Amino acid sequence: MIRRVLPHGLGRGLLTRRPGTRRGGFSLDWDGKVSEIKKKIKSILPGTPCDVLPDTSHLPPEHSDVVVVGGGVLGLSVAYWLKQLENRRGGMRVLVVERDHTYSQASTGLSVGGICQQFSLPENIQLSLFSASFLRNINEYLAVTNAPPLDLQFNPSGYLLLASEKDAAAMESNVKVQKQEGAKVCLMSPDQLRNKFPWINTEGVALASYGMENEGWFDPWCLLHGLRQKLMSMGVFFCQGEVTRFVTSSQRMMTTDDEMVTLKSIHEVHVKMDHSLEYQPVECAIVINAAGAWSAQIAALAGIGKGPPGTLQGTKLPVEPRKRYVYVWHCPQGPGLETPLVADTSGAYFRREGLGSNYLGGRSPAEVSRVGWDMLARRHRIIVMKESGFWPGSVCFVHPQVQTAWAGYYDYNTFDQNGVVGPHPLVVNMYFATGFSGHGLQQAPGVGRAVAEMILEGSFQTIDLSPFLFNRFYLGEKTQENNIM
Amino acid sequence: MSLRLVAPMWNGTRGIHRLGGAVVPEGNQKKERKMLQFLNNHFYDVEALRGYLLQREMSKVHLKNRSFTWLEEQHGPYSAGAFFILKQGGAVKFRDKEWIRPDKYGHFSPEFWNFREVPVEAVDASDCEINYEGLDNLLLLKELQSLSLQRCPHVDDWCLSRLYPLADSLQELSLAGCPRVSERGLACLHHLQNLRRLDISDLPAVSNPGLTQILVEEMLPNCQVVGVDWAEGLKLGPEEQPQDTASPVPA
Numbered sequence: 250m251i252r253r254v255l256p257h258g259l260g261r262g263l264l265t266r267r268p269g270t271r272r273g274g275f276s277l278d279w280d281g282k283v284s285e286i287k288k289k290i291k292s293i294l295p296g297t298p299c300d301v302l303p304d305t306s307h308l309p310p311e312h313s314d315v316v317v318v319g320g321g322v323l324g325l326s327v328a329y330w331l332k333q334l335e336n337r338r339g340g341m342r343v344l345v346v347e348r349d350h351t352y353s354q355a356s357t358g359l360s361v362g363g364i365c366q367q368f369s370l371p372e373n374i375q376l377s378l379f380s381a382s383f384l385r386n387i388n389e390y391l392a393v394t395n396a397p398p399l400d401l402q403f404n405p406s407g408y409l410l411l412a413s414e415k416d417a418a419a420m421e422s423n424v425k426v427q428k429q430e431g432a433k434v435c436l437m438s439p440d441q442l443r444n445k446f447p448w449i450n451t452e453g454v455a456l457a458s459y460g461m462e463n464e465g466w467f468d469p470w471c472l473l474h475g476l477r478q479k480l481m482s483m484g485v486f487f488c489q490g491e492v493t494r495f496v497t498s499s500q501r502m503m504t505t506d507d508e509m510v511t512l513k514s515i516h517e518v519h520v521k522m523d524h525s526l527e528y529q530p531v532e533c534a535i536v537i538n539a540a541g542a543w544s545a546q547i548a549a550l551a552g553i554g555k556g557p558p559g560t561l562q563g564t565k566l567p568v569e570p571r572k573r574y575v576y577v578w579h580c581p582q583g584p585g586l587e588t589p590l591v592a593d594t595s596g597a598y599f600r601r602e603g604l605g606s607n608y609l610g611g612r613s614p615a616e617v618s619r620v621g622w623d624m625l626a627r628r629h630r631i632i633v634m635k636e637s638g639f640w641p642g643s644v645c646f647v648h649p650q651v652q653t654a655w656a657g658y659y660d661y662n663t664f665d666q667n668g669v670v671g672p673h674p675l676v677v678n679m680y681f682a683t684g685f686s687g688h689g690l691q692q693a694p695g696v697g698r699a700v701a702e703m704i705l706e707g708s709f710q711t712i713d714l715s716p717f718l719f720n721r722f723y724l725g726e727k728t729q730e731n732n733i734m
Numbered sequence: 735m736s737l738r739l740v741a742p743m744w745n746g747t748r749g750i751h752r753l754g755g756a757v758v759p760e761g762n763q764k765k766e767r768k769m770l771q772f773l774n775n776h777f778y779d780v781e782a783l784r785g786y787l788l789q790r791e792m793s794k795v796h797l798k799n800r801s802f803t804w805l806e807e808q809h810g811p812y813s814a815g816a817f818f819i820l821k822q823g824g825a826v827k828f829r830d831k832e833w834i835r836p837d838k839y840g841h842f843s844p845e846f847w848n849f850r851e852v853p854v855e856a857v858d859a860s861d862c863e864i865n866y867e868g869l870d871n872l873l874l875l876k877e878l879q880s881l882s883l884q885r886c887p888h889v890d891d892w893c894l895s896r897l898y899p900l901a902d903s904l905q906e907l908s909l910a911g912c913p914r915v916s917e918r919g920l921a922c923l924h925h926l927q928n929l930r931r932l933d934i935s936d937l938p939a940v941s942n943p944g945l946t947q948i949l950v951e952e953m954l955p956n957c958q959v960v961g962v963d964w965a966e967g968l969k970l971g972p973e974e975q976p977q978d979t980a981s982p983v984p985a
Contacts, residue, residue, distance in 0.1 A: 385866060385892050389792060394784045395774050404918040405895035461925075462895050465918075586917075586949040587924035604917060604945050 308529045309488035309520050313344040315704075316518050316533040318492050318547050320347025321357040322469065322690055323682045324539035325476040326697025329391075332483045334701050344486040344531065346520055356541050357473055357690060359657030361575060361600070361609065363466040363590055364691035365408040366432035367458055369423045369731040370667070373688070374430040375712045376695035381463035383694035384472070391479040399475040403467040406601075407460040407589040409446075410732065416594070417456040419731060424458050433462040448584045449644060453594060466590060466600060469690055493528065494519035495536070495551045497676070511562075513676045515551060535704060537680045542570030542658040544669075544683040551676050561675060564723045568669065568684040571614040571661035578649040581606050591644065599644070607652065613687065614659060659687045665727040670696055670717040671703055680704060681719060686730075795888060798822060799868030810850040811874040817846075818871035824859035828852045856880035856906075863888055869896050877903045884933075885911040891919030898925035908933035915939060917946040924953045934961040 287302065315331060317324045328343045335341045352358045364384070366377045383390060388398045412420040420436075427434045437459055439451040481487070496517035501509055515536050521528040540547045548554065548566040556562025583606055590600040599610030662669065662684035669684040682700050685692060695712055702710045709715065716728040773780040798821075805814035816826040816834070820842045825835040828849050833856075836842040854875045864872065865888035872881075878900055883889050889912050897904070904926050909915050916939040923932070932954065940946050943962040951959045 392785075392788065394781050394788065395771055402916075402918065403891055405891055405922050406918075407895075407922075461898055465895075586921045586953045604942055604949065 307489070307522060308527075309344055309346065309490065309531050310342070310486055311529070312342070312532045313486065314341045314533065315343045315535045315537065316492075316531055317343065317345045317537045317539055318518075319537075319539035319541055319544075319683075320345050320350075320487070321352070321355045321539065321541050322473055322476065322693040323541070323685075323696060324537065325473065325480060326693040327537050327539060327680075327682050327700045328480055328485050328697075329476055329483075330697045330701035331704065332480070332485060334698075334705055336705075339484060342486070343480075344488060344533075345480070346488050346490055346492055346518075348489070348491045348523075350489045352473070354542075354658065356658050356660060357469050359575070359655060360469050360690045361466065361598075361611065362469045362690065363408070363464075363600070365460055365464040365590070366427055366430075367408055367410055367423065367434060367460055367464075367732055368688075369419075369426065370716070370728065371426060371430050372712060372714055372716060373667070373692070373730060374427055374432055376692040376714075377688075378431060378463065379695040379698070379712065380691055380693065384467060385463075387472075387475060391475045393478055393482045396478060399471055401467040401471050403465055404601075405462070405465040406587070407462075407464045409460075409589040409591045410458050411449075411454045411592065411594050412456045412458075413453055413594045414455045420456050420458055423732065432460065434458050434460050446584065446588075449591070459589065464589075472690075472693075488520060490520040490522050490529070492518055492547060492550065493521045496530070497551065511675065513552060514678050515676065535678045535680065537682060537700065539682045541683060541689070542568070542660045544568045544660060544681070548673075548679075548681075551673075551679055553673060553676060553679075561723045564719075566669065566681070566684075566719075567664040567722060568660050568662050570658040571686075572656050572658055573611055573614045573687075574654055574656045575609060575611040576651055576654040577602060577607055577609050578646070578651045579605075579607050580646045580649040582647050583608060583649075584644065608646070608649075614661065660684055660689060661686045664722055665729045667728050667730045668692070668696060668714075668717050669719055670699055670714045671719065673719050674723075795863050795865060796867070798863050799865050799871075801867070802871045803874065806874060809847055811876065812852060812854050813847055813849060815871055815874040816849075816854055818868070819857055819859055819862070820846075822859065822862040822864060822868070824857060824862045826854050826858075827856040829855045833858075853877040856882075858882045859886060860884040862886055864893075865889070866893050866896065869893055873899050876900070879903055880906040882906075882908040883912060884908050887913060890914035891916055891922075894919035895922040897923070901925045901927060904929060906931045909937065910934070911936045913938055917941065917949075920946060920950055921953070923950070926954070927956070929954055929957045932957050932959045932961075934959065937961075 283302065315328075317328050324345055324347075328345050331341060331343055349355065364377060364381060366374050366381070368374050368377065384401055384403065387401060391399060410420070424434050424436055435458070437445070437457045439454055439457075442449055442451055442454065442457050477487075495515045496519070497513045497515050499511050499513045501511050504510055516532060516534075518531045518533055518536060519528050520531055536551075538544050538547050545566045545568050554563060554565030584601070586601070586604075588601045590598060592598040595612070597610065597612040599608050601607070602609040660683055666686040667684070668686075668689070669681040671680060673679050673681065680700055680703065682696055683689075685696075689696075696714075699709050699712055699714045702708070721728060770780075770784075774784060775781075802814050802818045805817060809817075812828070816828070819826050820834065820836055821840075823836060823840065825833050826846070827833045828846065829852055831849070831852070834842055834846055855878070857872070857875065857878060857880070859872075860882055861884070864883070864886055873896065876899070881900070881904060889909070891914070894909075894915065897907075905928055907923070907926065907929060909920075910933045915934075915937050920934060920940075923929070932950070934940075934947065934950065937943065947959055947961045950961075951957075
């Protein structure tokens with residue numbers, strides 16, 4: 250009888266408990282609710298509709314401790330290690346600003362994806378060794394619960410560098426340094442080469458060095474995706490926009506030699522949105538320049554290089570984009586499954602791609618080359634290849650058919666082809682992680698950790714990258730790397 | 735129920751050394767996993783707990799693969815390597831001796847500590863949790879002739895690239911059923927020129943087993959490669975269509 254007296258809805262609510270979400274509490278459809286409320290208010294208020302809550306989801310946050318300019322593998326690696334090594338969980342807010350979310354021109358995606366330890370500088374060897382162990386244990390470093398494990402598609406086939414008579418002595422001393430640092434590299438004579446790889450034409454080859462372990466090639470997109478996923482789970486902010494201005498404050502100080510020097514510090518970054526004039530000023534404490542081939546532009550925004558030439562103020566960042574082409578060709582009678590990445594005496598290199606007799610190769614950019622800031626062309630450049638004599642002269646490819654080709658930029662350091670790492674002496678809170686001239690991808694984990702250590706501890710802790718600091722451009726001390734691919 | 739999985743799925747509390755979903759029946763398993771994923775996405779506590787359990791599984795594997803190379807100076811490399819294998823649950827065979835296997839409680843006879851100079855001929859490490867670091871101990875056995883790494887869940891392409899120091903002696907290698915070995919790791923077996931028998935059957939991570947078998951056979955001309963029958967994927971031509979059983983057999 251009581252049930253009949255009470256109104257229908259109230260009776261059901263009072264006398265029965267329904268399973269499901271608690272009414273009035275946190276609901277899973279928060280965004281939907283907000284838009285419903287906005288619509289209701291619009292319909293109630295007279296006159297023109299006004300946005301009660303303007304949509305700012307595409308803008309970066311107004312304050313951020315660290316702003317990483319450039320969302321390629323180096324920038325993401327620095328952000329990862331900053332969050333990994335911070336003392337307090339959630340203690341640092343990191344914002345990664347990337348101009349192009351499709352990564353269509355970024356060097357990372359267009360890279361051949363090789364990793365090797367055959368360098369002449371011990372620092373480079375150590376960076377590559379650390380990166381190899383990072384990639385090997387990538388599912389421990391970049392583990393995200395509920396996400397499937399990453400498959401880097403790593404081919405541990407090694408690198409084979411060929412040297413002519415005049416380079417043989419340099420190669421021997423390089424291999425000695427590499428073995429000292431712990432890389433597993435061995436030297437091969439032309440006879441041993443012919444035994445092992447009968448498809449090599451050993452004419453003009455005096456010596457070869459072959460990497461046995463921790464060398465090969467992998468999929469750079471997978472690494473990028475894994476880093477992005479892990480960073481999102483660690484709470485790093487991502488923003489698609491372009492950095493157009495740095496607002497700096499300066500301070501004049503006296504050096505010990507009684508010279509006046511102006512120290513600058515960036516306290517605001519203006520991030521402009523795509524296809525609009527809208528920009529967001531982001532207050533920040535530290536800026537990391539990981540903009541790859543375009544790092545010089547970002548450095549110029551901060552006033553680096555604006556001064557009389559020959560002084561520290563006038564020393565520009567000598568990183569410029571260098572285009573290099575990669576070709577994929579099919580050759581049915583080509584070298585077999587055991588083919589390493591072979592780099593010729595002329596600077597040309599090639600490797601296998603997949604199981605189907607496809608090969609991928611290119612040539613390192615020459616010392617001086619004309620570069621335009623045009624779009625990267627993706628046409629078949631058969632004519633260009635023949636003219637520049639690209640075909641790796643030491644391997645006979647019979648009837649190859651070019652399938653496709655693409656071009657990518659190296660962030661080429663015109664000074665000494667090695668990376669720039671660490672703070673700028675005058676713009677005190679800009680840190681560089683750029684200029685690696687073709688081996689940025691393989692050294693990214695090590696460099697990211699080094700920059701994070703520099704920021705958090707004040708000095709390099711694990712691998713000492715002091716030869717890669719910015720000062721060397723002013724002092725004229727070249728840290729030359731002889732093996733670039 | 736195909737065995738083809740590119741990479742094993744993390745199964746959270748189940749432990750990462752299971753094939754994780756490859757050979758388990760559908761139905762109940764899927765519902766449980768969906769529930770677990772839902773809880774994981776909505777509650778930080780569940781996510782933290784799963785993360786902690788995963789870390790614990792990984793540190794267990796690291797502990798199993800710790801280095802035993804310090805035993806080398808006291809007992810010689812062969813005993814040190816054999817001890818590592820036996821502790822993992824595998825079996826070893828010294829030259830001219832019988833196989834030494836741990837029983838179901840993990841105990842094994844300590845007689846091998848006396849075999850200082852006797853090299854180990856064969857190792858059966860099937861279903862053991864050997865990983866890249868653990869291979870440090872395995873590579874102490876310089877004169878190994880036969881190695882079986884069947885169904886080892888942590889043996890992957892990186893591990894295969896470490897096997898080249900055994901090139902002089904290794905004659906038989908079995909990788910059947912390893913979930914993480916792909917054709918890219920098989921490419922670095924070309925160092926093992928003395929190999930006479932290689933078993934690469936049942937590798938779920940290999941994308942094209944037939945073609946891989948042909949390429950591996952080309953790479954190792956003196957080796958008998960046991961694996962997939964490479965004709966299995968080929969389509970039959972019209973004249974080779976299987977005959978209807980009702981039709982008369984031509985005389």
